[in-house]
Amino acid sequence: MIPHSSDSIERLIAQARAGDNSALGNVLESFQAYLKLLARLRLNHQLRGKVSPSDVVQETFLSAKKAFGQFRGQSERELMAWLRSILATEIAGQARYYTRDRRDIAREKRLREELDQTSAGLSRGVVDPGASPIAIAAKRESEVMVADALSQLCDDHREVIIRHNFQYQTFPEVAQAMGRSTAAVKSLWVRALANMRRAIDGDNESTQSFEESS
Numbered sequence: 001m002i003p004h005s006s007d008s009i010e011r012l013i014a015q016a017r018a019g020d021n022s023a024l025g026n027v028l029e030s031f032q033a034y035l036k037l038l039a040r041l042r043l044n045h046q047l048r049g050k051v052s053p054s055d056v057v058q059e060t061f062l063s064a065k066k067a068f069g070q071f072r073g074q075s076e077r078e079l080m081a082w083l084r085s086i087l088a089t090e091i092a093g094q095a096r097y098y099t100r101d102r103r104d105i106a107r108e109k110r111l112r113e114e115l116d117q118t119s120a121g122l123s124r125g126v127v128d129p130g131a132s133p134i135a136i137a138a139k140r141e142s143e144v145m146v147a148d149a150l151s152q153l154c155d156d157h158r159e160v161i162i163r164h165n166f167q168y169q170t171f172p173e174v175a176q177a178m179g180r181s182t183a184a185v186k187s188l189w190v191r192a193l194a195n196m197r198r199a200i201d202g203d204n205e206s207t208q209s210f211e212e213s214s
Contacts (some may be wrong), residue, residue: 003030006140009076016068024068028061030140031080034119034147035060035087041118041166042091042111051094059090076141084119088112118166122146126165126196149199157192164189 003009003026015023039053063086071082088111123142140148150158159178163169169177175185 003027003140006076009079009140010074013074013079017071024065027079028064028083031083031144032057032061033151034080034144035083037122037147037150037162037166038084038087038115038118039091040162042115044095047091047094047098050098056087056090056094059093060087063090076144080119080141080144081116084115085112088115119143122166126161126193126200145200146196149196152199153192153195156188157195160185160189161192161196165193 003012009027009030012023012027016027035057036053039056043051043053043056060083064083067086071079073079073082088108092108092111120143123146126146150161153161156178160174163174163177164171171182171185171189174189175182178185180188
């Protein structure tokens with residue numbers, strides 16, 4: 001079961017705290033796209049190509065399952081912050097493994113702060129500014145909704161949004177990275193953003209509607 005609202009997340013947290021392993025697995029799985037996006041945005045150039053965001057997220061889930069008894073929150077927002085802290089530890093651990101550096105607590109703290117800032121900026125410029133905060137809260141936290149919507153897009157749509165909206169690359173830079181003209185990338189971005197906003201708004205069209213025709 002994949003939870004679709006903050007209320008259902010809170011129920012799963014309560015069930016997981018009562019010892020329901022299936023509930024714990026479901027609640028963690030619901031943050032997969034969110035954590036994967038954060039990992040991609042925060043993995044530095046030394047780690048890219050050596051470890052994938054998916055690998056880091058799986059390690060985060062393993063650590064979260066072992067340490068769930070230490071989680072004292074009840075809300076989705078509190079769980080997100082706790083998972084970001086674990087994600088920061090896992091990324092720092094991968095960095096130590098590949099660079100052979102000693103553990104640096106201050107560096108891990110900075111990474112947690114960077115992940116918090118990155119998370120806070122995910123919905124900026126993507127979520128419809130006219131959307132009701134109450135309506136958004138009744139579903140999932142906006143950052144999670146953005147990440148889930150991104151995961152529904154085709155590869156090119158997802159790539160152009162990540163590079164332009166979240167990595168702040170200019171259209172010419174995105175065009176060079178994607179092997180397209182600047183004009184083509186701008187057109188691609190407009191369509192991608194429209195599809196993403198439809199996904200965030202809960203459009204029930206099939207994923208086929210998100211496919212990019214070449």
